[in-house]
Amino acid sequence: NAGVMQNPRHLVRRRGQEARLRCSPMKGHSHVYWYRQLPEEGLKFMVYLQKENIIDESGMPKERFSAEFPKEGPSILRIQQVVRGDSAAYFCASSPRGGQNTEAFFGQGTRLTVV
C-alpha cells in the first residue's frame, strides 16, 4: 500500500506563473488536507477536502489559491500568479475518515520556489 504521493517534489516557477501541486492519497483514504510550511516555521493548515467537497478552507489565502479533490484522480492545489512569498513546502496528508483521533499520513511535500 503506497503512501501519500505528492508530485512534483520540487517546482520552480517565475513570478506570475501558475503552480499546480498534486496529491494522491493513500488507497482507501477519502480525506485530504493541505498544509504549508514557510522557511523555519511550523506547518499551517490550508484546506480540508473530501471527495468532490471542500470541508474547511479557513487557512486558504482569499486570492490566487484554490484546491479540488475530484471523484477520480488526485487532489490539486493551484496557485495562480505566484509571488516570491509563495515559496514554501506544501504538504498533503490523507486519512480514511475525519475525526479528532484519526491518524493523518503525510506525503513528502512539494517544495515550491518562485524566482
Added chain:
Amino acid sequence: GNSVTQMEGPVTLSEEAFLTINCTYTATGYPSLFWYVQYPGEGLQLLLKATKADDKGSNKGFEATYRKETTSFHLEKGSVQVSDSAVYFCALSLMEYGNKLVFGAGTILRVKS
C-alpha cells in the same frame, strides 16, 4: 484561540544524552495531542499521540504524557542516537475541527556522536 508553543532550537546533544523538548498548548476544547518527526527532505511521520488527560504516548523510546493541569505534552527520550536528528513538531487537533492539526513551530534536534 488554539495554539501550540514549543521550545526553540536547535537542541544539540551528545549521543546517549537525555532529551526533553517542551510543548505547551492552548485550546478552546479538549484536544488530542501529537508529536510528529520530520527527517531531512522528508514529510512528517507520526511519532506518538495521546487523546486524553494522563495518557502517555510512546514509540521508539520516546514518551510524552498529556498533562491537562499544566496544558503540556513534553517529549522525552532517555538516550538519544545520531539517527534521532530531525525536526520535532508538537500538534493538537480538536473534535469540532475534524482532523485538522495545529502545529508548533518545530524544534530542531542535532545529536553528535
